[in-house]
Amino acid sequence: MRSSARALGHAIHPMLIVFPLGLLSTAVVFDILHLFTNRAGFQVAAAYMIGAGVLGGLVAGVFGFADWLGIPPGTRARRVGAVHGLGNVVVLVLFAVSWLLRADSADWAATGVALGLSFAGAVLSVLTGWLGGELVQRHGVSVDDDASLDATSTLASRPGGGRPRQV
Numbered sequence: 001m002r003s004s005a006r007a008l009g010h011a012i013h014p015m016l017i018v019f020p021l022g023l024l025s026t027a028v029v030f031d032i033l034h035l036f037t038n039r040a041g042f043q044v045a046a047a048y049m050i051g052a053g054v055l056g057g058l059v060a061g062v063f064g065f066a067d068w069l070g071i072p073p074g075t076r077a078r079r080v081g082a083v084h085g086l087g088n089v090v091v092l093v094l095f096a097v098s099w100l101l102r103a104d105s106a107d108w109a110a111t112g113v114a115l116g117l118s119f120a121g122a123v124l125s126v127l128t129g130w131l132g133g134e135l136v137q138r139h140g141v142s143v144d145d146d147a148s149l150d151a152t153s154t155l156a157s158r159p160g161g162g163r164p165r166q167v
Contacts, residue, residue, distance in 0.1 A: 001077075003142040004070040005063040009154025011142040013067050016060035017132070021125065023053030024095055028122045031115055040107050047108035050099040050118070057092045061085070067142060077139035080131055087128035094121035 003011030027049035034042035068085055071078040094117045101114040110118070135141040144151070 001071065001139075001141050001143065002145050003067050005066040009144075011063075011067065013060060013063040014136070014142055016056070016063060020053045020055075020057035020060055020092075021129065023049045023056060024091075024118075024125065025122060027053060027095070028118055031110060031118055034110070035115075040109075043102070043110055044108045046110065046118075047099060047102045050095050050102075054092050054096050054099065057088065057095075061088060061092070064088070071141060075139075077135060077141055080139065081135055081141065084128050084131035084135060087124060087131065091121045091125045091128060094118070094124070 003013065005012045007015075027046040030042045030046035030049060033039070034046065064085055068078070068081045071081055098110070098114040098117040098121070101117070102108045102110050136143060144154075
């Protein structure tokens with residue numbers, strides 16, 4: 001099922017999710033490093049990663065929602081997509097609250113609650129990421145209808161409206 005939100009022939013949502021996923025998981029790594037080293041720079045870096053990750057997640061979510069709307073109602077893919085999307089909203093809320101708790105501190109210090117929320121968000125993001133993989137690999141969501149091992153490039157020109165040339 002071809003994605004409804006595309007750029008240059010590719011689905012936008014899968015291209016964007018790498019940024020919030022990377023930023024938020026890096027924030028958790030920085031939190032863990034701070035716990036082991038007690039260096040303040042790690043907690044500041046974690047806070048910035050969370051802020052950027054939440055913003056990136058909101059942008060990626062807009063395109064994911066557009067794709068979800070294109071999934072036929074009553075299908076298993078639509079139900080899996082709903083759990084995937086709602087789960088990711090919870091992930092963003094967990095990290096956003098963690099960020100807000102840190103913002104109260106002059107040095108972005110993370111309380112135990114802030115850390116717990118980030119760690120819970122990270123665990124949940126693994127589950128929602130798995131569901132996203134399930135959507136693509138099992139249900140063919142966001143896969144081009146003409147996909148094959150010998151498909152032409154999405155950038156192949158179509159002069160005169162004919163068949164795309166092999167690249």
